[in-house]
Amino acid sequence: xxxxxxxxxxxxxxxxxxxxxxxxxxxxxxxxxxxxxxxxxxxxxxxxxxxxxxxxxxxxxxxxxxxxxxxxxxxxxxxxxxxxxxxxxxxxxxxxxxxxxxxxxxxxxxxxxxxxxxxxxxxxxxxxxxxxxxxxxxxxxxxxxxxxxxxxxxxxxxxxxxxxxxxxxxxxxxxxxxxxxxxxxxxxxxxxxxxxxxxxxxxxxxxxxxxxxxxxxxx
Ligand SMILES: [Zn+2]
Numbered sequence: 001x002x003x004x005x006x007x008x009x010x011x012x013x014x015x016x017x018x019x020x021x022x023x024x025x026x027x028x029x030x031x032x033x034x035x036x037x038x039x040x041x042x043x044x045x046x047x048x049x050x051x052x053x054x055x056x057x058x059x060x061x062x063x064x065x066x067x068x069x070x071x072x073x074x075x076x077x078x079x080x081x082x083x084x085x086x087x088x089x090x091x092x093x094x095x096x097x098x099x100x101x102x103x104x105x106x107x108x109x110x111x112x113x114x115x116x117x118x119x120x121x122x123x124x125x126x127x128x129x130x131x132x133x134x135x136x137x138x139x140x141x142x143x144x145x146x147x148x149x150x151x152x153x154x155x156x157x158x159x160x161x162x163x164x165x166x167x168x169x170x171x172x173x174x175x176x177x178x179x180x181x182x183x184x185x186x187x188x189x190x191x192x193x194x195x196x197x198x199x200x201x202x203x204x205x206x207x208x209x210x211x212x213x214x215x216x217x218x219x
Contacts, residue, residue, distance in 0.1 A: 027135030035216025046171030
């Protein structure tokens with residue numbers, strides 16, 4: 001276990017300029033301006049929040065799990081993690097985290113991975129990749145299937161064993177835990193609030209999340 005960098009935020013939800021509930025299984029896309037603070041709250045606990053970030057001016061410049069891991073020399077994300085893009089830009093920095101560990105290795109669930117991992121009959125179950133694609137189509141502005149790359153799974157517990165294997169374990173998050181990020185440039189966030197029912201990432205019960213935004217001058 002790495003040392004968790006638990007850090008609470010001083011920002012008050014009453015002063016947020018945006019405050020929204022994202023239901024279990026829904027997608028959410030929103031632009032975040034440079035300097036704004038973005039918080040994701042795991043309202044009921046043990047909910048995986050599959051998330052992608054893009055440079056708002058160029059969607060080809062998206063979040064890169066590989067570059068982020070290499071830059072920080074750690075496979076888990078927490079307070080202090082700088083989210084690096086494919087073109088080497090820092091998109092956002094995690095500035096507060098009351099959960100302590102977030103995954104960026106496990107990927108987003110898809111019809112294909114559900115069939116391989118669980119059963120052929122799981123093909124038609126709702127999966128994150130469908131939610132991302134639906135959200136991208138609704139957002140428009142050229143965002144499409146080719147832009148759906150490796151993602152972050154906030155609040156998801158995917159430990160790497162001493163043998164180097166990935167396992168999807170019961171979550172370490174609890175009701176009310178949150179992660180907060182500061183945008184270092186104008187970014188687009190895309191969330192799939194994971195509908196997965198075949199592994200313990202959502203405690204077999206997907207639940208809503210809350211997303212909030214504060215302007216840069218709130219501090
Ligand atoms: Zn999922």
